[in-house]
Amino acid sequence: MREGLRIVLAKPGLDGHDRGIKVIAMALRDAGADVAYLGLRCTPAEIAAAAVERDADVVGISVLSGAHVVLAEQLLAAMEAAGSRAPIVVGGTVPEGDAQLLKAMGVADVLPVGTALDEVVSRIVRIASEPAALR
């Protein structure tokens, strides 16, 4: 992978399940990416601001409470308002039907529970590596 991909990871909403996102953060760091993990209960505006400030190549959020659709919608709006064009990836307990809905809303990829760690890393890296002009 190319050096220095900038990745912002965060947990929006209220759920505290941060095992998955921390594991992914560590794996992306080991793969050479520059990872910022913003922590729990971030507001959409905070995540969007961090994406702009860090000039993120991709923003990943993890939701395990079932509130992924509403939270992704809020984040997409906040990203647009903040002027960030970074693609958004959503992970967590996302049923297949909701995954299609999220993609139709403009989410770049959905990584439901049960996705192998290597695959999570390679899909996030691939999305982060797409030239910004194609976004």
Next chain:
Amino acid sequence: MSDRLAYDKATAELPGTTTDSSIEVRPLYTSDDLAGGPAALDERLGLPGQPPFTRGPYPSMYRGQLWTMRQFAGYGSSEETNERFKFLLRQGQTALSVAFDLPTQLGYDSDHELARPEVGRVGVAIDSAEDVDELFGGLPLDQVSVNFTINATAPIILAMYLVAAERQHVPYERLSGTLQNDILKEFLARKLFVYPPAPSMRLAADVVEFAAAHLPRFNPISITGYHAREAGCDAIQELGLTMADAIAYGRELVRRGLDFDAFAPRLSFHFATTLDLFEEVAKLRAARRLWYSIATEQFGAKDPASGRLRFFSGNSGATLTAQQPYNNIVRSTIQCLGAVLGGAQSVHVMGYDEAYELPSEEAVTLSLRTQQIIAFESGVTRTADPLAGSYYVEWLTDEVERRAREVVDAVEQSGGAVAALEAGIPQRWIAASAYRIERELGSGARPKVGVNLYEDEGAREELRLFHLDPRIGERQIRRLRERRAGRDGGRVIAALRGLAGDVEEGRNVMPALVEASRSGATLGEMSDVLRRAFGEFKEPNPW
């Protein structure tokens, strides 16, 4: 005559293997592995119901009373959850266990901006004492034992429960059940904290202190390793971190001037039970012995009940897989068996569909049936601590205990549980362990059927999942607003001022919270008083 040399030679070439917690296991254990021989083993074990309680907290164990079958439930508003409670009791469940939604656990009313997407989603939404009245409508609180999985807002929920009991004319001393109220493990793993560790500790201790005086049949805290395990640590860390937290609570209460024996008999514990059957049983046996030694040696307990560890076992959701979900039924069965062989006082079995959603009614029923089959058909309940004396299990019990003590020592060297958590130290241990497990799953070093062994490409079973009605949240908000409009505003304001005063003066907050609950003050309003006084906590960076 056995020929040990010949045996060792025959097995010398076997590849090495370790338990789930990386303890190296030999192909065979014999009486030579019992440290100090049989007499010393008897010392370390005692008898069931006798110190050091390795073999169980009670003499008769399951011959006297089966474990409590306690399925965790709650969703939507108090009405829906009340219905599910009644359904579970009709199915033969013997006590209730309440799951709360995230806004309730974090001190937000249902109409708060952060709350709205999450109302009623992972548990029941509670805004005021009236919601708790409805939650237990038709369920006499002097007859049904209730477990509350609530921590940061535990004092408020307890206050509302006490008010619900008052309205049912049930005296406090008749109430039985357990309040989780273990805030330290929120910082450690579960992450639903609000205030910083030190004031959070004060609130948890207020509850235990209040209960020691007024709630003789109620467990005011359940000191929990379960979530640390779910977040990725191993069995040894789970036990060690739980004990380190228990020491911190014990110290805080003793510092307040309470006699250890006045509160310790009501302390309860909560562990995960995962799939490495013998290691899990060893962990649960070691837990009892370790707590007895801490209670007597560190706290000078004189009442044996102070060192008698009782626990609730939760099956591990982290061991369940989204792939081939029906395999989870088999996994849960092994885990439930481990909890029972380990001497659990109450058990929860996960629904096989929980990798996707809250369990469906079908999955919850099957979890309960799993417990009932183990209880009534397997025969494992006939004798206390049936694995005692197994060379392997006894050796492993000693080994887990020894290593867990090292974890306790490491936390103590970091300044004790509160200081270690403020600095983010055990949180990093857990994350590092979770990462190691995930890499082992990826490489195949950790076998998992359906994930890295015997995968079924494309064949995802169609599950009948639980679906939450989106109108429930709107209805909850409407009711909250009606109730706010209908109460005596002057009384609410006076009660909240009283609470703020008690917080500032360092008094126990429970009486003021009970009065505020009676007045109709909401969970969000009471939490805001505490938030203003204590501030909010942000976890240190994970690396």
